[in-house]
Amino acid sequence: MHNRVMDSGGSGEELVVAFEQLVRYARQVSTAGSLSMAASSVLGRIGREGPQRLTELARAEGVSQPGMTQQVTRMERDGLVRRIASTDDRRGVLVEATDAGADLVRQRRAERAEALRELMGRLDPQERSAAAIALPALARVIQAEASM
Amino acid sequence: MHNRVMDSGGSGEELVVAFEQLVRYARQVSTAGSLSMAASSVLGRIGREGPQRLTELARAEGVSQPGMTQQVTRMERDGLVRRIASTDDRRGVLVEATDAGADLVRQRRAERAEALRELMGRLDPQERSAAAIALPALARVIQAEASM
């Protein structure tokens, strides 16, 4: 049996289709509640890493600076984050989660973990082990690529 | 060692974060070219499965019927698909790919397969095998869930 994974043929396509199905699913699950995928991603980042510069958020999320300005403006309007002036560089803005934002991100994180857990629960044990290895590994190489 | 995968604690979160990173990556790769993720997904489906009813496309993509009407209208404007009247039910519309649309979806599919292949190439052999098992398996259970 040859190595199907590295083929340019049918199996590569199968993986792409599978990957796209995952993305569609994630989009639907993430958008199910009141928090959009983009807002969830930003809020989750601030929740994990603490207050962030707007430029840093834009870079990390892979969007433009004006795009992040607008995202933060919407989230501020919704009471999820606040802008605080940077003390050392008066041009800068730090974005931090409000209590409501922090609560929401915890709740949404739990919901998504639950959805993923249900999904994992429908896999065979062997597939489940494979997913537990593959997902973090893929995330790792993506992160490595992003910082090149 | 207990089963971290099924925990509600830290490892579940790690998987969620990994999953979200994959989704962000997919969004960026998919949007890199001229074809958006949504258009790519619709065109890919028509390419795989042939002409589809608009309602069926909306259901399969998990969007509303008006949303799909507008998506198809944009794609028709861009010369990627065309509407053809359904012969048996005169209310219905079939959406099929134009030659240009079919060409584009083949090209994009190859590009995405290449991007995924590069990603896979950075994994350890063990992780690569795991991903080749996990991605199709996850896609399978998602599809099963969607049709419930």
Next chain:
DNA sequence: TATTGTTATACTCTATAACTATA
């Protein structure tokens, strides 16, 4: 009446270009 599709309207998300304030 129910289904298929469209139109009208509004919102989020995103981009590029032009601008302001600070470094």
Next chain:
DNA sequence: TATAGTTATAGAGTATAACAATA
């Protein structure tokens, strides 16, 4: 001059509500 952020504008993608045509 360069950087951080905003404002202006435009377009994709999505939703719900109201509608038309057909079943």
